[in-house]
Amino acid sequence: MYEARIGSYLGMPVYLSNGKLFGTVCAIDPEPYAFTEQEIETIKRLSSVVSVIIENAGKSSYDEFDDKLMRLEKLSLLGQLSAGLAHELRNPMQSVRGFVQFLFEDQKHNHFRDIVLSEMDRMNQLINDFLMATQPTAPKRxxxxxxxxxxxxxxxxxxxxxxxxxxxxxxxxxxxxxxxxxxxxxxxxxxxxxxxxxxxxxxxxxxxxxxxxxxxxxxxxxxxxxxxxxxxxxxxxxxxxxxxxxxxxxxxxxxxxxxxxxxxxxxxxxxxxxxxxxxxxxxxxxxxxxxxxxx
CATH class of the missing domain: 3.30.565.10 (Histidine kinase-like ATPase, C-terminal domain)
Structure with a gap:
């Protein structure tokens, strides 16, 4: 504790955009002193600046919260989609893969067969990535x-x-x-x-x-x-x-x-x-x- 020496006090309220009083910006002199109009105007501007800073800080926090919530919602949606996609796509893909190998038995068209099979393998890997991103297996440590x-x-x-x-x-x-x-x-x-x-x-x-x-x-x-x-x-x-x-x-x-x-x-x-x-x-x-x- 200490003894406050306040000879002069100038306080300016800090209002938020919703009209609520957040606090005050104060100037104190230990000796009696008459604040000038310029000093009063400076405190007013400082009060406005503090109000803007507080508003922006609160907005950033809300934006960050909304951003995290949006990411969680994306992950939740991704989980629902990937589980269904894996089941619905893998079975027909295996059938198509078999037919492609059968249809391109002709040696002259092996190049085209390899392209198709390579793209199908890439699709299968994409499905695996979906599953891994949303339903990762527990680490075997x-x-x-x-x-x-x-x-x-x-x-x-x-x-x-x-x-x-x-x-x-x-x-x-x-x-x-x-x-x-x-x-x-x-x-x-x-x-x-x-x-x-x-x-x-x-x-x-x-x-x-x-x-x-x-x-x-x-x-x-x-x-x-x-x-x-x-x-x-x-x-x-x-x-x-x-x-x-x-x-x-x-x-x-x-x-x-x-x-x-x-x-x-x-x-x-x-x-x-x-x-x-x-x-x-x-x-x-x-x-x-x-x-x-x-x-």
Missing amino acids: DYYNINDLVSETVDFMKNEATLHNVDVALSFEVKKANVHVDKSQIKQVLINLMKNAIEAAGAEGGKVKVTVNVQNQQEVFIEIVDNGPGIPVSIIGRIGEPFFSTKDEGTGLGLSISQRIIQEHNGAIQFENLVAGTKVLVILPLVEEEEGLKY
Whole structure:
């Protein structure tokens, strides 16, 4: 507690757009003082500015809430659609696939048969993505050194990188980082993120750098950095939203699935624009070393 010395006081009410009084903006002088007209006018303007700031802050909170609600509604609708689509489309697709193979038995038309079968396989994969995005399977976890999973993924993606003329570098800043994860699901996430990075950097001088490090004793960080054009600021908040994609043939499900998988592993995925390129950070919880650690 302290003794307030108030010789002069000037207070200006802060009203919201609905007419409610939010508070006051005050000016206090410990000595008796007569405020000038200019000072009174300044306090009035400051009161108006505070009112606008409060209104905008409240509006942003409501907009964020509405945005999250809309995303949940999309996921709910996606779940209902995917369950029905999977059943209704898979059976006729298998029949069509069989007829296509039968009709194109003539060796002269194998090229056309392969095109049709390839497109049907792509449709089937799209159905699988729908199901994975809305009804992910529970992770079948085991203990692994994350370095091994990352190394395997990078090796797997080297051919993709070569096709795009992209150089991929891998570095480990820690010898061992034990995690309790579903190996296939984590590799699926890393493949998807690396594929995006390679495509983003896919030009002359394209580079992708993958780094594994531990910045504390609780989490492991997997950084995937490319030197592509980066993510436009106007859409970075929508990354991972189902059906939202910047690719002409993208469904927007790849990152949505990846985020869902990492969340199931009590981790997080973060996106950051750099001066030149994009950094994607995958965070997973560390575990104590266990007997039977997989390599």
